[in-house]
Amino acid sequence: MRLSSLLAMLSCFLPLGTAIAQGGGNAGGEWGQIAYAYLYTSSGEGRAAVHSLHGVVLWARSDAASEPTPEATAAARRLYRELQARAEDANQHFIGGMRNARVYWGMYGRDSLYLLGRAFGLPKADSALVVMVDHADSIGGQPTIVGVAQVDARLPPSFWGTTWMSADTLFHVQGRPSELRRALQESPLVRRFLELHGAP
Numbered sequence: 001m002r003l004s005s006l007l008a009m010l011s012c013f014l015p016l017g018t019a020i021a022q023g024g025g026n027a028g029g030e031w032g033q034i035a036y037a038y039l040y041t042s043s044g045e046g047r048a049a050v051h052s053l054h055g056v057v058l059w060a061r062s063d064a065a066s067e068p069t070p071e072a073t074a075a076a077r078r079l080y081r082e083l084q085a086r087a088e089d090a091n092q093h094f095i096g097g098m099r100n101a102r103v104y105w106g107m108y109g110r111d112s113l114y115l116l117g118r119a120f121g122l123p124k125a126d127s128a129l130v131v132m133v134d135h136a137d138s139i140g141g142q143p144t145i146v147g148v149a150q151v152d153a154r155l156p157p158s159f160w161g162t163t164w165m166s167a168d169t170l171f172h173v174q175g176r177p178s179e180l181r182r183a184l185q186e187s188p189l190v191r192r193f194l195e196l197h198g199a200p
């Protein structure tokens with residue numbers, strides 16, 4: 001699928017809420033009602049690895065949703081898989097999630113992040129892009145990009161964690177997601193968004 005066609009499809013999926021591939025990837029989690037995904041590149045291995053943050057998406061969701069029906073959950077899972085496949089067909093990477101049978105998502109490539117029909121350039125230097133989405137699950141309003149900011153991309157090594165081998169033993173040090181939240185809070189706009197949606 002051509003990228004232009006997929007971008008057009010992105011804008012058509014607003015009711016559902018609605019990149020770097022080389023030596024990196026994406027990961028994420030949740031803080032209360034906020035789901036997040038971050039995009040990064042990496043070089044080196046083990047304790048010598050160097051990571052660079054390039055982008056973060058924050059999706060604010062509602063806690064007022066009722067329990068979805070099995071049919072709605074199955075339909076959302078089908079949509080989720082379809083969107084993953086279409087992003088792959090366009091040589092892009094899928095990010096997002098599903099909650100209460102509501103899908104929130106975006107995609108990214110080496111230089112750009114695509115979200116709700118908009119394209120954002122990903123910084124290459126010492127700053128990282130942050131995009132904030134309200135009503136990501138379409139409860140209480142349509143999914144809307146309510147803010148864009150930049151934060152320092154130089155996260156401490158403790159955020160990333162590391163894995164290495166010594167002799168015949170594999171060692172793993174878990175990363176600390178709180179370091180990302182601390183970096184995001186350096187932006188007054190992002191800090192307000194996190195506070196408004198109850199991020200702990």
